[in-house]
Amino acid sequence: MKQNIHTPNIKDARAEFMTLRNGVAVHKQTDMFSPYSPAWLITNEDIRWVSGTTSDEAKRVLTVCGSGDHPIFYAMNGAQNVDTFDLSFCAKALMDIKTTAIQKMSYEEYVPFLYDLYYKTPDELPTLQRMLGDMPRDTAYFIKNMGNCMMFSHACNPDSYKEHLPTAREYAQIQRKIHKPFNFIWSDLCQVNTKLTGEYDVINLSNILDYIQKPETVHNILETMGKRLRPGGWMIAQNGYFGISKHHNTYYTASKKFESWARIGTLPKEKNKANTELIAVLQRVR
Numbered sequence: 001m002k003q004n005i006h007t008p009n010i011k012d013a014r015a016e017f018m019t020l021r022n023g024v025a026v027h028k029q030t031d032m033f034s035p036y037s038p039a040w041l042i043t044n045e046d047i048r049w050v051s052g053t054t055s056d057e058a059k060r061v062l063t064v065c066g067s068g069d070h071p072i073f074y075a076m077n078g079a080q081n082v083d084t085f086d087l088s089f090c091a092k093a094l095m096d097i098k099t100t101a102i103q104k105m106s107y108e109e110y111v112p113f114l115y116d117l118y119y120k121t122p123d124e125l126p127t128l129q130r131m132l133g134d135m136p137r138d139t140a141y142f143i144k145n146m147g148n149c150m151m152f153s154h155a156c157n158p159d160s161y162k163e164h165l166p167t168a169r170e171y172a173q174i175q176r177k178i179h180k181p182f183n184f185i186w187s188d189l190c191q192v193n194t195k196l197t198g199e200y201d202v203i204n205l206s207n208i209l210d211y212i213q214k215p216e217t218v219h220n221i222l223e224t225m226g227k228r229l230r231p232g233g234w235m236i237a238q239n240g241y242f243g244i245s246k247h248h249n250t251y252y253t254a255s256k257k258f259e260s261w262a263r264i265g266t267l268p269k270e271k272n273k274a275n276t277e278l279i280a281v282l283q284r285v286r
Helices: 010-015 047-052 069-076 089-104 107-119 126-134 137-145 158-164 168-177 189-195 215-226 242-246 248-257
Strands: 017-019 025-027 060-064 081-086 183-186 200-204 229-240 262-268 278-284
Touching: 010 017, 010 137, 047 069, 060 069, 069 081, 069 089, 069 168, 069 200, 081 089, 081 189, 089 107, 089 126, 089 137, 089 168, 089 183, 107 126, 107 158, 107 168, 126 137, 189 215, 215 229, 215 248, 215 262, 215 278, 229 242, 242 248, 242 278, 248 262
Parallel strands: 060 081, 060 200, 081 183, 200 229
Antiparallel strands: 017 025, 229 278, 262 278
16 A cells, blocks of 8 residues: 555644743643544553564555554564555654654664654754654654654653564564555544455454443454455454453454354463463454
């Protein structure tokens, strides 16, 4: 799927932010997830482990964009074609910043640059301004016009998830494998299926289902997205522990409902250990 060109509406984007006395604009947080809500700077998921579970099979991948770390780690683990999606354009902007920085910075430069993205606005980062010409046009346009906005400071500071940053060795692998922007589909989970073509080896929904209460909605998403898998393909339906526990009965009933074409279960990060991280997985069998 070729790179889509998006045109963010700056008026709508700025309406989601409020400018403080010091001139810095912060998100109003009237809705936790919106078309321009700030992105998490670093994923709070162990995407290193999750992407590695299907590394031998994941050649064509669809994954949530989030902080940009999901597509980056899938590419590091051998995915040749990675499509991403997200409700917020800030997620795309952060992903494009990271993929551009990876090609231009040493590891020793990259990590402190990420911290600066959390604590400073784009206008306060000359290094970022110099990279805009190498980014997709829609992202460069967005950053230029949202320069005083804190767009990458959602939730906790980077130290809370620094173990999910790539290591120096992983960074060298990533530099060898990422040479162009990832394709981005600007959409929420309920609509993204209408914008897809073809089948995927792996679909990663991250922890989006944590925020869905109704079992029938979860079932509809699993069925719709599951039909986008090739036979034998895998869906990472949910990541975590407590969220999966909350949906335990939902997944059990889904396994009965979809038994003619899919298998559903959970995979622990550490076997024989209580409260270990889990992923809920669906495999299309026919």
